[in-house]
Amino acid sequence: MLEQIKEDNLKKKKHTVPEIVIPVGYDIADILDMDDSDFGDEQPILIEEVKLRFERNGNEQ
Numbered sequence: 191m192l193e194q195i196k197e198d199n200l201k202k203k204k205h206t207v208p209e210i211v212i213p214v215g216y217d218i219a220d221i222l223d224m225d226d227s228d229f230g231d232e233q234p235i236l237i238e239e240v241k242l243r244f245e246r247n248g249n250e251q
Contacts, residue, residue, distance in 0.1 A: 235250040
């Protein structure tokens with residue numbers, strides 16, 4: 191029930207996909223904490239798509 195309400199609210203809003211920028215010299219593992227062992231058997235409230243953008247040398251993007 192709660193999941194359906196959240197999903198309906200997202201559909202009503204014009205939802206833009208969030209973007210995570212990875213700076214030059216960093217790896218995705220340096221930026222994002224992917225160790226979920228601290229959470230036990232808990233599940234996330236919401237899973238959504240994000241865009242990853244890796245910056246390049248010389249101000250190219």
